[in-house]
Amino acid sequence: MQLVILRAMKTSHNTVQLDTPRIFSFEECLDFLDRGYDGCLYTIEEGAVLKPLCLDGERGLIKVVPIMDGLKVEQLSGELNLTKAARYVSDWFDLGRDLKPFYQLLNHHEQLSWMTTRYHGLRLMGIPDLFEALCWCVIGQQINLTFAYRLKRRLVETYGRFLTHNGQKHYLFPKPEILADVSIEELREMQFSRRKAEYITGIARQYAEGRLSKAALSKCSDSKQMLNRLTEIRGVGPWTANYVLMKALQQPDCITYGDTGLQSAVSSMLDLDRKPTKEEVDSFFAPFAGWESYLNIYLWRTLR
DNA sequence: TTCCAGGCAGTAG
DNA sequence: CTACTGCATGGA
Secondary structure, eight states, rough: OOOOOOOOEEEEEEEEEEEEOOOOOHHHHHHHHSSSOOSSOOOEETTTTEEEEEEEEEEEEEEEEEEEEEEEEEEEOOOOOOOHHHHHHHHHHHOOOHHHHHHHHTTTTTTTTTTTHHHHTTOOOOOOOHHHHHHHHHHHHSSOOHHHHHHHHHHHHHOEEEHHHHEEEEEEOOOOOHHHHHHHHHHHHOOOOHHHHHHHHHHHHHHHHOOOOOEEEEEEEEEEHHHHHTTTTTOOHHHHHHHHHHTTTTOOOOOTOOOOOHHHHHHHTOOSSOOOOHHHHHHHHGTTTTHHHHHHHHHHHHHH
């Protein structure tokens, strides 16, 4: 599989248009973003998404709306470089990928072919900011999603900057330099466990000191090397590493082993009355070599 | 009440 | 190496 070169066309001083691939549904993607949890880093508004960005130090608020065969990215406020904003949106919606091979595999799968119509155009919605993705994973470990989103909101609203537009605050995820200096006790008061507080501040320190970055990680030759590098980090196990590779680095071949939701979906597909073993998960994923990440997120989709 | 959520590190054997 | 345990909280 190969990532297509992004085509972005600047249509005015504050607007840029992106081509979308053939198998793409803004509705399905929006449905994922708005699936009933308390997301605090974007706003859904009348079929559009508003999102504040900070890219290489430049901040601004963008609005993403669907247009014919594309997306329009409009800067509502701030001073973003539109090319970088377009790149972010492309990563966010995984616009560079052609899903046709994945859909062919699904169509040939007796049990899963219905997905190509039911979830048609659902993309792997990314978390392009690696630091944010890592923190989000740590927060989400071993607790229910409702509580996880509550913790994230507290973190974001306490330590994150925000842009104000039409009287509404749009929060950015906190910077590593800020979280690096937060005390364990402060996070404990926000109901983080001591362990999670240690993990997050530890990751923030590595980031702030330049010992960890998306650019450095991208230099690894394949997913396996990146996985090894990530799991060296305290608080990052196989689940987090695979989740981050999939969501932040757009790696196509990741399986979130250990994920309760994934295990439940596979268990149901195999008609088991227990959790599947790693071997059973691997064998279920085997026909989808190179598309494991997409199968993973389509299986998550079945849980709603 | 007990169990378990989009896990992980630490410890014991 | 594998097995077991604590962690924070809240909904089932």
